[in-house]
Amino acid sequence: EKGGWPSFMSKEVSEEPEAIANTLRGRINNGAVEIPELDGLDGLFEGISRIVVIACGTAAYAGQVGKYAIEQWARIPVDVELAHEFRYRDPVIGPDTLVVSISQSGETMDTLMAVKFARERGARTLSICNTQGATIPRESDAVVYTHAGPEVAVASTKAFVAQIAALYLLALHVARVRGTMSAEAIAEQVDELEAVPTKIQRILDTESARITELAHWMADTRSVLFLGRHVGFPIALEGALKLKEISYIHAEGFAAGELKHGPIALIEPGQPVFVIVPSPRASALLHSKVVSTIEEIRARGARVIAIAEEGDAAVLPTADEVLRIPLAAPLIEPLLAVVPLHLFAMGLATAKGLDVDQPRNLAKSVTVE
Ligand code: BG6
Numbered sequence: 129e130k131g132g133w134p135s136f137m138s139k140e141v142s143e144e145p146e147a148i149a150n151t152l153r154g155r156i157n158n159g160a161v162e163i164p165e166l167d168g169l170d171g172l173f174e175g176i177s178r179i180v181v182i183a184c185g186t187a188a189y190a191g192q193v194g195k196y197a198i199e200q201w202a203r204i205p206v207d208v209e210l211a212h213e214f215r216y217r218d219p220v221i222g223p224d225t226l227v228v229s230i231s232q233s234g235e236t237m238d239t240l241m242a243v244k245f246a247r248e249r250g251a252r253t254l255s256i257c258n259t260q261g262a263t264i265p266r267e268s269d270a271v272v273y274t275h276a277g278p279e280v281a282v283a284s285t286k287a288f289v290a291q292i293a294a295l296y297l298l299a300l301h302v303a304r305v306r307g308t309m310s311a312e313a314i315a316e317q318v319d320e321l322e323a324v325p326t327k328i329q330r331i332l333d334t335e336s337a338r339i340t341e342l343a344h345w346m347a348d349t350r351s352v353l354f355l356g357r358h359v360g361f362p363i364a365l366e367g368a369l370k371l372k373e374i375s376y377i378h379a380e381g382f383a384a385g386e387l388k389h390g391p392i393a394l395i396e397p398g399q400p401v402f403v404i405v406p407s408p409r410a411s412a413l414l415h416s417k418v419v420s421t422i423e424e425i426r427a428r429g430a431r432v433i434a435i436a437e438e439g440d441a442a443v444l445p446t447a448d449e450v451l452r453i454p455l456a457a458p459l460i461e462p463l464l465a466v467v468p469l470h471l472f473a474m475g476l477a478t479a480k481g482l483d484v485d486q487p488r489n490l491a492k493s494v495t496v497e
Pocket of ligand 1: 184185186187230231232233234235236239282283284490491492493494
């Protein structure tokens, strides 16, 4: 079933382009986003005043990326909560709240219980799920399936990018219904989304070998840090989670702006730090801030591996290694920047001789609370 790949994870990373293309299919019509599963729900989308996203693990990071898009495009405030935290406080939710759950398996008990709790409190519920007919979509008012195909490796990869694609479709669908974006502006984002599979394929084709080599050099590394800003922040968290899950290496992701408020104390000579660099075309300010972050940590001896767009020359004198991603709109970048991080985690686990598909202590779907 691995189709010649050494592991399910390597097969599934190679399927990231397809997972996104299949998730977009049938939901885009002439530059407009129309999700057939959401037909008849315009009233719901017009009536809500906030969205709460609930999920666990990688799915929660997809939710954090989705927050930026939903707020920017559909102008609805979004909170992202870990399902197990959400349920054990006294959240302010009601009929004007749409609770969006995200789950690859659709069976994660923490997420399921949070969905049930939200319904009891009168909230409306929508599930983003990769498994047809699973419990969470059945317990929800509406469902938007991701079409990533079955994911076998415990660490989620193609489901993660498909979840972001589904959240973006949802954001554009709601933006149309609520009239917060012009048809032209929606069509521009749709074009960008449709170009993602080819761009991911390019990263897989051009960067895989180098990333594997880098991972081999780093096989003895004891700790890796990940920094990002804006949508790069949840991608930094995802990069760190993957490394913990399958490489058993201490890893942490930080918002780059938070560095000087504490984490910079961790930087000592030789400390590897991945930095996700936003495009200078979208925001010269954000870009220059991240470049100065690189300079600050380099001055303290960090070994910097930058993930930056093709042609961004500002990172060359500052970073030790630069992994390239194709040019894309700002909200599209996380779908590209995460690919080298998935490859890196896999490369490092492989270099350490670990089972990348079945990491110790973890299960693909946690059906107990
Ligand atoms: C964890 C898995 O137990 O559950 C993670 O190890 C996953 O990879 C998380 O992200 C959430 O799972 P699901 O099925 O709800 O997306």
